Amino acid sequence: DAKTTQPNSMESNEEEPVHLPCNHSTISGTDYIHWYRQLPSQGPEYVIHGLTSNVNNRMASLAIAEDRKSSTLILHRATLRDAAVYYCILPPITDKLIFGTGTRLQVFP
């Protein structure tokens, strides 16, 4: 199964864009890239996923490098509610999601 690497923590000010990086150099051609986030005292929630092309939804954008060895989750205007742990995951064909330690995002007013 492909492994992902994320920074342990990042900080942002409110209303500024945030770029959360993820490295997945062993990604295979059929691996999708999923992002989840976990707000304090809650279960994780799905954010976005993609394969090759950049993706946008109401929560965030996902930018995928051309070689697919890295991706970036983009929060266009961070809010205090976006403070959470963000997980970058490559779901294997076995469907066993493996959550690493993720990136803890702090947002300051």
Added chain:
Amino acid sequence: DADVTQTPRNRITKTGKRIMLECSQTKGHDRMYWYRQDPGLGLRLIYYSFDVKDINKGEISDGYSVSRQAQAKFSLSLESAIPNQTALYFCATKGTGRLGEQFFGPGTRLTVL
């Protein structure tokens, strides 16, 4: 109503006691999962089930057992609880297919004294 519910939400028990954590879902999903989360760490997969007749061990199944009573119900048991099983436990569901997202319950905070 929540799509994925867990009971109880909080439980304090003593070493050696048998504990059951229950999970119910109304999403009609076949796949259900149990995870545990320790402070400052990510989620670790305990067991997962792809349908009522299919149960699989995850990363850390020792000391746990599960029962898939119906498509909508997936229970996690600690046969003889020990203090290092103190953690936050999450249930999740997912539809068939790799692209589907997992939906998580609110979690059960278990403390074993």
